[in-house]
Every structure is written in structure tokens, then in C-alpha cells.
Amino acid sequence: MITRIEIDGFKSFLDFQLDVPPFLALVGPNSSGKSNLFDALQYVRHAALRDEDPLLASRRGRPHELFHRVRKGTGVTRFDLRAHTLTQLGEGLLPNLYEAGAELGEDGLPESAEVRWSPPKDILNRLSPWMRDKYGDAVLELVRAAQLLPEEDVDAWRLSRRVVESEVGTWRLHQPDPDRLRGWSSAADHGPLRADGSNLASVLGRLSSRGAIEELLVDLVALIPDIAGIEPILDDRRQEWTFDVLVDGQGAIPSTLLSDGTLRVIALLAALHDPDHAGVLLIEEIENGLHPSRLAELLRRIQGRVTDLDDPECVNRPLRQVILTTHSPVVVSELYRLRPDALVFLDTAVRVDPEKDRISRVTVAKPVKSEAVLSLRRRRGEHRDRRLPIDLRPRQDDRRAARAGERLPPALRPQRPQGTGQGGPGRAGLGNAHTRDRAGAGSGDRGVAPRGRGRVAPVERERPRTAARPPSGRREDRGPQENTRRGGAAPRKTRS
Known part of the structure; x- marks a missing residue:
């Protein structure tokens, strides 16, 4: 499991640092560096496993194109990559630091640097109390492993290879090709799902024999x-x-007839539910092939499968991490609501380095956790009184009453001078709904009284009636001559 990434001089990154939670979504416009981050992790993987030259194994870019490009000034001649990880050894957790990189030689040809593996500095200060105990268990596991080896073979190389293979060997890129997902695959393939998904049928067959396909079907x-x-x-x-695939109303549908979106969903769930191959899953553009209305449910299913580092019982299960890229606003909205710490916005900015007289465009990360928490507090009204003791904070009902115009409790009601307000002297203040008087301010004045919930209506005082007066806005009935004399038209006679 990756906990932190540090990249300097690789592609679009300069002095880049990012803390990585178990579930991370990288959001940003095109050419913001999302895929470059995946390329950096793949470089560390190839360098640590030594399965092939990491400079030649890059999926995008020639070896000399992996170095950071500048618009002006001194070019970059070296890049360094560091990945902080947590490795599961037995019942313990072992923090590791993998360092890789490359440098341009005098002839201008790049040469990869030797990969280094070591425990991070100040390791105990970075771990939670329960993780420190698990770190001790991991060290004991390494000691037991060294005791099982012959004396002439006990060296740091043998032990480090075991740690490296158990960690970086589980970092897998997920970019399924629907044409490859439909194909047959060998029964002798017991490995994890490949990047293009060409062995999907073998993975499903192994899950069926292990009894794990039922859980996959529930999510599907x-x-x-x-x-x-x-x-x-x-x-x-x-x-x-x-x-x-069994479909209601159609029966069994062979994989060669399934849609691209259905195959992509099955492949992703197969990688998430594989009990033999956990680790880190790097997903490019998770929204491809899936209807937007189903994206929120897919994110909730993924969240239920990844490891929760706040739970000490997570060491009893294989560590599982998901890092994905997306352009979908549905993914951003759902994670912003459910898990804002899983969202990181990547963007580019022009950096000017006066010391090296260098100008270049670099990738920057903008976590949204603090902004999301503040927004939630604003919507809930918590930011107004969060510094007050709990027993002195106004309740939500009191805030609603204040907005609706109802009277607050006496202890919270603001005081205003009697007989002053928008109505002028001699009338009750009508401008503040919390200081209105029920009885009015004097004889002959109009008082106010509450009517209904949160509404204030004027109450008319009775006036002495000296003569019969028509209702306001109406003209009393008069005869035809009177109406004609006042300029009105005479009423038309009708035949009986």
C-alpha cells in the first residue's frame, strides 16, 4: 500500500509531494499530470523488481523524454522518485521507502539509477499507536525468515527481495481492452488480472473455484x-x-456478445474481489463504459473493498488500495459528499525559479478536504458557534426561529428601546421581528400580534362609526340619474 509519493524532475513534476490514502481519486483537466503520476509509480515498480529496464519499459515516452521539460533556463538532468509504502508481513505492517531515478550522462544518454530500499526516517513518529505494535510484529517476521535461511545466504539482499516482491509486485495498472476481455484464456494462468484484462476468463474461473464469485455477483x-x-x-x-452472463429474459449470453461497458464492469469487480491478489489498483478513467447513474454506486462498492487504516483489524485481511483518475463530475460530486479526503485536484501552473533562471509548467496538487469540511459546516451552520461551549451554542431550532421571525428565548433575545424602530417614535418597532410588541406602543396606534408560525399580521383597532360607510375600494349603489350626473353612463334598459 502506497502512503506517500515524492517526484522531482520526472515529466511534469518538480518537487511534487502527495500523501496517498487507501482510496484516492485524481481529478483534473487534460494534460494535468494524472497519467504521469501512474507512469512514475510504474517506473518505481520496474526498477524495484528489475524485471526490465525501467527507462525502456515506460508505456509513454522515450527514455530521454521522461525528464522534466523547461521553456527557459537550465534543463533537468536528473529525476528522483520516492514511494513510501506499508507492506503486510504476516500479522505485521512494515513501512518502506523505495527510491529510484535516472540521470543524463555526459553523452546525453539517460542511465537509470540503482533502486534503494530502506525504512523511512523517524518511522515510529509517523505511525499511529496500533501501527507501532504491528511494526514490531513485522520485524519479528523478518527475523524468523532470516533464521530459516542458511547462514551463507543470510544477507540483506535475500530479505529485501522478499519485501520488494510482496509490495511493488502488487501494483497493477487497470486499462482493460474490451476486445481482449472477450477472449479465451489458459487454465494454467493463476495470476492477477492483467492490465488489458486478457485473462479475465481465467480469473473468473479461479474465483468460482474459490467461492468468491458470489460476492462479485452481489456488486454486479x-x-x-x-x-x-x-x-x-x-x-x-x-x-x-x-x-x-445470465440475463433476465434472455438466458445465457456468451462473452463475445456482451457490451463493452458490461465487460469493463465485470473486469473491475474481478480485480477488486480477487482474494489471492490484493494490493494497489491503478484505474484510468473509471467512468468509461458505465452509465453516469451507476457511478455513485460503483464508488460506494469500491469504498467497501479498500482497506481502512483506522481499523486495527485491517491487518487480518489483505491490504487493498485503489487510485483512480476521472473527468466525471458525478465522481467528484459523490466523493465530495461521502469522502472528501479521497479527492485531489491536479492542475498545472507556470513555475519561475530565479536561482536557476528556469521557467517551466509543473503539476500541482490541490486537496479539497479542508474546503469540503468547511463547506459542510457552513451548510449546517456549525461555523458560527464552533468556538463556544456546547451548552452555550444556540440550537438549530433557535436559528430556524430567528430566520422565520419567531420570538427567541429571553436569554438569547436582543434588547431594543421601547417605542423606537422603523415605525418612528410613538409606534412599536416593526423592523425587527424579535422585538415587536403584542399590545402596541400607545393609544390609537396599531399593535402587532403573531398569526400562525413565524408570521406577524397587523391588528386593526375598532373605530367609532359615525355614519354608514361603504367598504373601501367600492362605490355605493346609486340611481341612474346620480350615476349620469357624476359622469357615469346610464344603465341600459332590458326587455322583460
């Missing part, structure tokens, strides 16, 4: 309700797997 039905089941099929003669 929540995302695509028409699906009733998944049936892996093994061809004994060819020793290859394929699979059918």
Missing part, C-alpha cells in the same frame, strides 16, 4: 440489475476458460 447486480449470474466455462480439451 447492484450496478447492472438485469444480470442474474456469471457462469465460467472450462474447455477440458483446450484447457481454456470462457464465461457466459
Whole structure:
């Protein structure tokens, strides 16, 4: 599990640092550096495993193009990558620091630097109390492993290889190709889901034999309700797997007829539910092939599968982490509501370095956790009184009453001089709803009294009636001559 990333001089990054939670969504416009961050992690992986030259294994860019490009000034001749991790060893957690990089030689050709692995500095200060105990368990696990080796083979290299393979070997890129997802795959393939998903049928067959496909089906039905089941099929003669999907009203549909979106969802859930291959899953543009109305449910399903580092019992299960990129506003809105610490906005900015006389465009990270928490407090009204003791804070009912115009309790009611206000002297103040007087301010004045919830209506005092007076706004009935004399038209006669 990756806990922190530090990148300097690689592609669009200069002095870049980012703390990584178990569930992280990278959001940003095109060319903001989201895929470059995945490339940096893949570089560390290849350098640590030594399966191939990391400079040549880059999926995007030639070796000399991996260095940061500047618009003006001295160019970058070296890049360094650091990945802080938590490795699960037995019942313990071992913090690690992997360092990799490359440098331009005198001839201008890049050369990869030797990968280094070491415990981070001040390791105990960075761990929570329960993680410190798990760190001790991991150290004991390493000691036991060293005791099982012959004396001539006990060295740091053998032990470090075991740690490296158990950590960076679990970092997997997830970029499924629908055409490859439909194909057959060998029954001898017991590995994790490949980046292009070409062994999806083998993974589903292994999940079926392990009894883990039922949990996958629960999440799949929540995302695509028409699906009733998944049936892996093994061809004994060819020793290859394929699979059918059971659809309500249609029966068994072979994988060759399934839509791209359905195949993408099945592949993602297969990687999340694989009990034999947990680790870090790097997902490019998770919204591809999925209807926007299902994205929120997919995020909730992913959140339920990743590791919760606040729970000490997480060490009893394989560590699982998801880092994804997205352009979808649905993903941003849902995570902003449910888990704002999982959102990080990536953008680019022009950086000017006067010391090196260098101008370049770099990737910057903008976490939204603090802004999201403040926004939630503003919506709830908590920011107004959060510094007061709990027993002195006004209740929500009192705030609603103040907005609606009802009377506050006497202890919270502001005091105003009697007989002053917008109505002028001699009348009750009508401008403040909390200081209105029920009885008025003097004889002959109009008082106010509450009517209904939060509403104030004027109360007319009775006036002495000296003569019959028509209602206001109406003209009393007069005869035809009177109406004509006042300029009105005479009424038209009608025949009986």
C-alpha cells in the first residue's frame, strides 16, 4: 500500500509531494499530470523488481523524454522518485521507502539509477499507536525468515527481495481492452488480472473455484440489475476458460456478445474481489463504459473493498488500495459528499525559479478536504458557534426561529428601546421581528400580534362609526340619474 509519493524532475513534476490514502481519486483537466503520476509509480515498480529496464519499459515516452521539460533556463538532468509504502508481513505492517531515478550522462544518454530500499526516517513518529505494535510484529517476521535461511545466504539482499516482491509486485495498472476481455484464456494462468484484462476468463474461473464469485455477483447486480449470474466455462480439451452472463429474459449470453461497458464492469469487480491478489489498483478513467447513474454506486462498492487504516483489524485481511483518475463530475460530486479526503485536484501552473533562471509548467496538487469540511459546516451552520461551549451554542431550532421571525428565548433575545424602530417614535418597532410588541406602543396606534408560525399580521383597532360607510375600494349603489350626473353612463334598459 502506497502512503506517500515524492517526484522531482520526472515529466511534469518538480518537487511534487502527495500523501496517498487507501482510496484516492485524481481529478483534473487534460494534460494535468494524472497519467504521469501512474507512469512514475510504474517506473518505481520496474526498477524495484528489475524485471526490465525501467527507462525502456515506460508505456509513454522515450527514455530521454521522461525528464522534466523547461521553456527557459537550465534543463533537468536528473529525476528522483520516492514511494513510501506499508507492506503486510504476516500479522505485521512494515513501512518502506523505495527510491529510484535516472540521470543524463555526459553523452546525453539517460542511465537509470540503482533502486534503494530502506525504512523511512523517524518511522515510529509517523505511525499511529496500533501501527507501532504491528511494526514490531513485522520485524519479528523478518527475523524468523532470516533464521530459516542458511547462514551463507543470510544477507540483506535475500530479505529485501522478499519485501520488494510482496509490495511493488502488487501494483497493477487497470486499462482493460474490451476486445481482449472477450477472449479465451489458459487454465494454467493463476495470476492477477492483467492490465488489458486478457485473462479475465481465467480469473473468473479461479474465483468460482474459490467461492468468491458470489460476492462479485452481489456488486454486479447492484450496478447492472438485469444480470442474474456469471457462469465460467472450462474447455477440458483446450484447457481454456470462457464465461457466459445470465440475463433476465434472455438466458445465457456468451462473452463475445456482451457490451463493452458490461465487460469493463465485470473486469473491475474481478480485480477488486480477487482474494489471492490484493494490493494497489491503478484505474484510468473509471467512468468509461458505465452509465453516469451507476457511478455513485460503483464508488460506494469500491469504498467497501479498500482497506481502512483506522481499523486495527485491517491487518487480518489483505491490504487493498485503489487510485483512480476521472473527468466525471458525478465522481467528484459523490466523493465530495461521502469522502472528501479521497479527492485531489491536479492542475498545472507556470513555475519561475530565479536561482536557476528556469521557467517551466509543473503539476500541482490541490486537496479539497479542508474546503469540503468547511463547506459542510457552513451548510449546517456549525461555523458560527464552533468556538463556544456546547451548552452555550444556540440550537438549530433557535436559528430556524430567528430566520422565520419567531420570538427567541429571553436569554438569547436582543434588547431594543421601547417605542423606537422603523415605525418612528410613538409606534412599536416593526423592523425587527424579535422585538415587536403584542399590545402596541400607545393609544390609537396599531399593535402587532403573531398569526400562525413565524408570521406577524397587523391588528386593526375598532373605530367609532359615525355614519354608514361603504367598504373601501367600492362605490355605493346609486340611481341612474346620480350615476349620469357624476359622469357615469346610464344603465341600459332590458326587455322583460
